[in-house]
Amino acid sequence: MNKNEFVQKVCSAAAYRLGERYQVAVSGAGESNGVRMHRLLVRHRYQEVTFAVYLNECWKYYESGMPFPQVMNRVMDICRCLEQIGDADIDYFKSFEKVKDRICYRLIGRKEDREWLESVPHIDFLDLKVFFYYVFQAGNQGEVEVQIKKTHMGMWETTSEELFELAKVNTPKLFPWKYCNILDMIYGDMELESDICDEGETDNLDDGIPRMWVLTNRSYQYGATCILYPEVLAKLAEKGQSYYILPSSVHECIFTKCEDEPERDSFKSMVEDVNRYQVPADEVLSYSVYFYDASERKIRLLT
Structure with missing residues (x-):
């Protein structure tokens, strides 16, 4: 089993173990030379929190001889850990002062779902759009992302322009x-x-x-x-x-x-x-x- 096959098998196994309440996908798969940081993306269908499990280390465990079921147990342990971190972060997410240093931005195409775009603060950039999210990185295991919605912006009494200025500073620091x-x-x-x-x-x-x-x-x-x-x-x-x-x-x-x-x-x-x-x-x-x-x-x- 090569690395891409391993990543897809992990995705299928995680989706089965987590059940229908969760959406499971893979980001960064498909490169023949393994350049990308493969991530298992997990999102509760009724929440705005996404957590990402880094799979490169899991692949190394498998490649060194660890049985696949044991690797999956590690993956699920990380999933549970990241989900707990996400739940804890939501408790203080109401405080703009606590989260503003980890607000980042991301580029997307303009052909995204219109209903979704109406629910999130965003800024036009050429024929693209810039949207915002909060990120918590949990060492080398993974990260937790929270999509910033217009409801958050209202709660924080801020604007898309202020979010952009914060993200302009934070994103290069967190993702050089x-x-x-x-x-x-x-x-x-x-x-x-x-x-x-x-x-x-x-x-x-x-x-x-x-x-x-x-x-x-x-x-x-x-x-x-x-x-x-x-x-x-x-x-x-x-x-x-x-x-x-x-x-x-x-x-x-x-x-x-x-x-x-x-x-x-x-x-x-x-x-x-x-x-x-x-x-x-x-x-x-x-x-x-x-x-x-x-x-x-x-x-x-x-x-």
Whole structure:
């Protein structure tokens, strides 16, 4: 059983053990080189709390010889622990002062469920939307997320704009950005951080490496949000080079220099093909192509 088969088997077994009251899914599965941090996502059908179990360590236990039923017992123990943390966090969730330092944002496409969008505070960004959530990270076992609703915003007497300003500070701290050439993503082991072009290390953006690079975060989950981080896009254009941004998925964006003008028309079809054939429907970010103008320090939507 390979890693992806293991992750899917864990998902099925967890859904069976937890029962119909819970929705169970996998995030980050499907990469042949195991780059992503595989997570088991569990959400009670009648609550706004989602907890995520990190499965990479569980895979290591299985790979070292631990029987699958015993691995599942560990997974379920972590689920129960995270659910208790989530329940405890809800008790003080009413206090804006207690939660404001862990309010983060995330990018989604505008074609999300309209009824859901009406229930959550959000801000428009080009043809995308920014929404907000509270996150509690439980060491290397997992994390608990609470979707921020308009009812929370009313209880806290705050605004979408204030949530955005808080998330703009918190998200880069909790989920730092990472930048690499695309071959490290496809063929390399990014967990070793070999040849990674990380924060403050943009000297190797010149020719001599592949023309495409990937922007994500260090958890490889919802890393496309990094295009919102203050000064990141300007940092990546510090040599005065404008570039195109291709939304590979909600987890990452692909960058390519605008000197490749003849290829511009092919970018949109490239994004469409990736979304249609390689990205799960719930991980598609956008079918659009974006352009960052280094001279104007501004990102815009290409029509």
